[in-house]
Amino acid sequence: MELAGWVTVGTAAVVGGFTVVGHLFDQVPALAQKMITAIQSVRAVLEEVKAGRD
Template sequence: MEAAGWVTATLAGIAGGISVLGYLFDQVPPLSQKAIRAVRSLRALREEVKRSK
């Protein structure tokens, strides 16, 4: 009976971990687009600073 509890808890933990990983992987594309925009903005700022010197 005690083993069934551990098995259930382990399976619930694995399912929860998979669910969290799935959510995190779904966030990669939007975050990468934000990172690309941020890098482009920083490059433009750097170029503007170079031109103003």
């Protein structure tokens, strides 16, 4: 009976791990788009700073 408990705990841990990893991978496209926007903003600021020096 003790083995059944450990199997249940192991199975729950594996399923929980896959659920968390799946959720994290679902966030990648949204975070990537936000990062692209941030990089474009930083580049625009750098261009303004360079233009101001001339």
